[in-house]
Amino acid sequence: MSAAPRQESDRHDAKGPLTALFSRPEIGPIGVMLLLFGMLGYFSIPAGEFSLNPFAGEGFNALGIRNNLRVISQLGIIALGAGLLIIAGEFDLSIGSMVGFAGACMAMILRWGFSVVIPYLSFEGGVHIEFFTLIHLSDVSPLGAIAITMCFTLFFGWLQGYIVVRSGLPSFIVTLGGLFFLRGLTEVSLRSFNHRPDQVKGATTVTEIPDIKNIIHLPGHGEIEREAAKALPEADLIAIVNALPADNVASITDRLQYTYQRIADAKTDIMAAKGVKPLERALENAINSGNEVMVATIQDKIATFKVTPVVPKTVTDIDVARAYIDSVVTARPVANFFGGDILEPIFSWLYYPIDWNTNNFGNQFAPGLYSCVMIWVILSLLCYIMLSRTQAGNWIYSTGGNLNAAKANGVPTNKVKVSLFMFSAFCATIFATCQVFEVNTADAAKGNLKELEAIAAAVIGGIVMTGGFGTVLGIIIGAFIFGIAKEAFFYIPGIDGSFYRVFLGLVIIASALLNENIRKRIMGAV
Amino acid sequence: MSDLKPLIETTGLVKKFGSFTALNGVSLKVYPGEVHALLGDNGAGKSTLIKILSGVFPPTEGQIHVEGQPVSFASPRNATDAGIGTVYQDLALNPLTSVTRNFFLGRELTRFNSPFGLLKMDEMHQIAIQEMAKIGINIADPEQAVGTMSGGQRQTLAIARAIYFGAKVLILDEPTSALGQKQQMEVLKTIRQVKDLGNIAIILITHNEIHARLIADRFTFLSLGEVIGEGTAKDLQGDDIKRLMAGGAEIGDLAKELAAT
Ligand SMILES: Nc1ncnc2c1ncn2[C@@H]1O[C@H](COP(=O)(O)OP(=O)(O)OP(=O)(O)O)[C@@H](O)[C@H]1O
Ligand SMILES: [Mg+2]
Numbered sequence: 001m002s003a004a005p006r007q008e009s010d011r012h013d014a015k016g017p018l019t020a021l022f023s024r025p026e027i028g029p030i031g032v033m034l035l036l037f038g039m040l041g042y043f044s045i046p047a048g049e050f051s052l053n054p055f056a057g058e059g060f061n062a063l064g065i066r067n068n069l070r071v072i073s074q075l076g077i078i079a080l081g082a083g084l085l086i087i088a089g090e091f092d093l094s095i096g097s098m099v100g101f102a103g104a105c106m107a108m109i110l111r112w113g114f115s116v117v118i119p120y121l122s123f124e125g126g127v128h129i130e131f132f133t134l135i136h137l138s139d140v141s142p143l144g145a146i147a148i149t150m151c152f153t154l155f156f157g158w159l160q161g162y163i164v165v166r167s168g169l170p171s172f173i174v175t176l177g178g179l180f181f182l183r184g185l186t187e188v189s190l191r192s193f194n195h196r197p198d199q200v201k202g203a204t205t206v207t208e209i210p211d212i213k214n215i216i217h218l219p220g221h222g223e224i225e226r227e228a229a230k231a232l233p234e235a236d237l238i239a240i241v242n243a244l245p246a247d248n249v250a251s252i253t254d255r256l257q258y259t260y261q262r263i264a265d266a267k268t269d270i271m272a273a274k275g276v277k278p279l280e281r282a283l284e285n286a287i288n289s290g291n292e293v294m295v296a297t298i299q300d301k302i303a304t305f306k307v308t309p310v311v312p313k314t315v316t317d318i319d320v321a322r323a324y325i326d327s328v329v330t331a332r333p334v335a336n337f338f339g340g341d342i343l344e345p346i347f348s349w350l351y352y353p354i355d356w357n358t359n360n361f362g363n364q365f366a367p368g369l370y371s372c373v374m375i376w377v378i379l380s381l382l383c384y385i386m387l388s389r390t391q392a393g394n395w396i397y398s399t400g401g402n403l404n405a406a407k408a409n410g411v412p413t414n415k416v417k418v419s420l421f422m423f424s425a426f427c428a429t430i431f432a433t434c435q436v437f438e439v440n441t442a443d444a445a446k447g448n449l450k451e452l453e454a455i456a457a458a459v460i461g462g463i464v465m466t467g468g469f470g471t472v473l474g475i476i477i478g479a480f481i482f483g484i485a486k487e488a489f490f491y492i493p494g495i496d497g498s499f500y501r502v503f504l505g506l507v508i509i510a511s512a513l514l515n516e517n518i519r520k521r522i523m524g525a526v
Numbered sequence: 527m528s529d530l531k532p533l534i535e536t537t538g539l540v541k542k543f544g545s546f547t548a549l550n551g552v553s554l555k556v557y558p559g560e561v562h563a564l565l566g567d568n569g570a571g572k573s574t575l576i577k578i579l580s581g582v583f584p585p586t587e588g589q590i591h592v593e594g595q596p597v598s599f600a601s602p603r604n605a606t607d608a609g610i611g612t613v614y615q616d617l618a619l620n621p622l623t624s625v626t627r628n629f630f631l632g633r634e635l636t637r638f639n640s641p642f643g644l645l646k647m648d649e650m651h652q653i654a655i656q657e658m659a660k661i662g663i664n665i666a667d668p669e670q671a672v673g674t675m676s677g678g679q680r681q682t683l684a685i686a687r688a689i690y691f692g693a694k695v696l697i698l699d700e701p702t703s704a705l706g707q708k709q710q711m712e713v714l715k716t717i718r719q720v721k722d723l724g725n726i727a728i729i730l731i732t733h734n735e736i737h738a739r740l741i742a743d744r745f746t747f748l749s750l751g752e753v754i755g756e757g758t759a760k761d762l763q764g765d766d767i768k769r770l771m772a773g774g775a776e777i778g779d780l781a782k783e784l785a786a787t
Contacts (some may be wrong), residue, residue, distance in 0.1 A: 385644070391634040392641040394627050401620035408618040409632035410603045468622040523621050523673040 339437020
């Protein structure tokens with residue numbers, strides 16, 4: 001058998017699945033993420049308890065998961081915008097201010113409506129500026145408020161991108177301008193619009209927005225907020241129950257009975273623990289003083305100590321009515337999409353019958369996950385497909401990887417960049433939308449420093465600052481690392497919570513070094 | 527080959543940058559299946575000439591004809607559409623992405639023909655491998671990052687790409703200048719393969735006399751923005767080429783000058 005002539009392709013060793021795995025840029029960040037998961041698990045186990053299961057700690061109980069995932073996904077949303085832009089070779093430092101601006105804008109529209117005014121000089125009674133109102137919309141729907149806000153933020157995103165590609169100025173400078181401009185604009189507009197007649201200066205927060213996501217349609221009462229519905233007169237509540245189908249009432253009653261039983265059990269346990277505590281202290285003293293008769297007596301007392309079990313409340317029609325009101329679906333799906341909860345049936349099932357999602361008092365712990373988690377998942381999925389599987393993705397990579405090459409091959413690099421500046425503004429607006437509908441307030445200081453957190457998450461996830469390199473999976477992992485680090489360090493006993501910043505600082509530098517090394521290897525320089 | 531019509535022809539091209547005349551009436555005829563060497567000293571205007579041909583900027587005066595039709599290019603894209611494929615000195619490659627992604631850069635095959643349609647990756651891999659094999663390079667892994675390829679392989683990738691996307695005139699600006707000996711030969715072989723395809727006209731810019739003599743069928747010499755000599759390989763003697771490449775000065779004189787100092 002004669003050997004075929006040696007070819008260029010023979011010089012590449014066949015890649016095993018393991019080498020392929022370890023040459024992926026995300027492998028380092030995945031390691032850090034798993035380490036942090038472990039830390040969070042172990043350190044959040046309450047003192048005195050012991051468990052080999054790292055997921056037994058408070059960081060991983062239902063409420064911990066709900067809160068951690070919220071922080072992670074909020075950061076993840078803006079990190080997508082920041083990361084894709086960095087891959088295309090540009091920066092956006094205005095993200096945080098954009099979050100504040102979008103939140104304030106949306107909140108003001110929801111609270112006071114939206115108008116277009118024309119200022120003009122008036123000479124009657126001294127020269128001063130008057131305003132002519134062209135359009136005034138007083139009752140703007142959530143979707144309308146989001147759309148109007150999007151128009152503003154996308155315009156600012158477009159403008160920053162346009163200035164960058166036209167002038168050739170570094171995006172760092174242009175968006176630094178955007179950072180100050182937007183934050184200032186937010187504060188100024190809040191102060192000037194947001195004051196009562198008796199105030200000279202307005203506040204930089206907007207409150208008293210109705211809890212829009214919890215507006216429901218209740219037969220006989222029209223549209224009403226859930227809390228208001230629960231506070232209806234008892235006769236009304238009973239009427240609501242009477243109108244319900246019997247099996248519906250039965251299942252609600254069933255669940256309420258379970259809840260009351262769990263609450264009663266928890267109370268019993270707490271009382272028992274309270275009652276035993278003095279005895280245990282006495283036992284300790286007795287042991288210390290060496291009085292053996294006393295020790296035996298107290299031990300016997302502890303063994304036979306009993307409290308009378310607490311009797312669970314009985315389920316009334318009023319309770320059923322209130323539980324039913326809680327289960328009615330929202331009449332404002334848009335507000336609920338951004339600010340509501342998801343996976344509620346699963347979390348309810350985890351409470352009853354699974355009995356995991358239960359707090360110390362026997363109540364259901366977490367109602368579900370924040371909706372922003374779902375939005376993050378959707379956006380990430382779309383970005384992943386776009387970046388790695390479509391023409392647009394290849395354009396983004398080449399725009400950041402070799403701008404001249406991309407231009408010479410007909411890639412519309414300016415359009416790519418401007419679109420990504422707009423996408424970054426879009427992500428900031430989504431972030432703000434979730435916040436506004438979750439908490440029904442807005443604050444001019446919202447989103448402060450978020451732009452740097454988003455960039456940090458992207459870098460930790462393997463995005464190279466010079467552009468052209470990185471993946472959406474990396475950005476996702478970066479957001480996880482950032483979010484979990486905050487929590488994990490919070491739980492370490494006897495350590496200042498701010499150490500998470502020290503840790504993240506080191507991780508950022510280490511990631512940047514690693515990323516640069518990978519980039520050089522690919523460029524053939526190492 | 528004189529019975530053939532030129533594939534691309536320029537007449538009296540003038541290019542001024544402000545008060546500076548980079549090209550002063552350059553006429554050139556390039557035939558299919560031929561390698562046309564464009565030679566001249568640094569600053570002679572070679573790159574300026576090919577930038578005009580590839581649509582980077584318009585000429586101040588003069589005409590360009592492709593297959594007998596007058597053309598004028600508003601952008602590099604126009605020139606590409608008219609069948610002029612240029613392989614620049616930096617090759618216009620993105621070293622951070624794969625062979626296939628570079629091969630189809632800017633002209634990716636997608637479903638529904640939309641920028642947001644999914645890429646037809648398998649088809650693109652297949653075409654990239656096949657087209658590079660046609661001009662003599664086998665690549666094992668179309669997912670390989672271009673940054674890890676040798677200079678010669680990158681040159682081949684850029685050439686294969688230009689040809690696949692319909693280049694009738696292939697312009698190569700100093701394709702061998704940054705390469706080692708073996709890779710230079712690889713690229714010359716590639717150029718030879720392209721020439722043997724028969725229907726493509728190649729404009730080759732080089733400072734290497736040996737390379738020009740090895741592969742070129744026809745020569746044009748530029749100096750200070752003007753054509754100072756032209757001819758086929760047969761017409762020109764070795765010393766002629768050397769002299770004309772240096773801008774017309776006698777090499778013998780230079781040698782004497784050097785010896786005197
Ligand atoms: N955009 C421009 N603006 C002003 N002058 C230019 C410009 N481009 C080229 N020139 C000048 O035109 C002349 C010809 O340049 P060109 O790049 O065409 O030379 P070349 O023959 O390619 O040289 P080399 O062999 O060094 O590549 C040079 O003197 C150069 O300085
Ligand atoms: Mg040149």
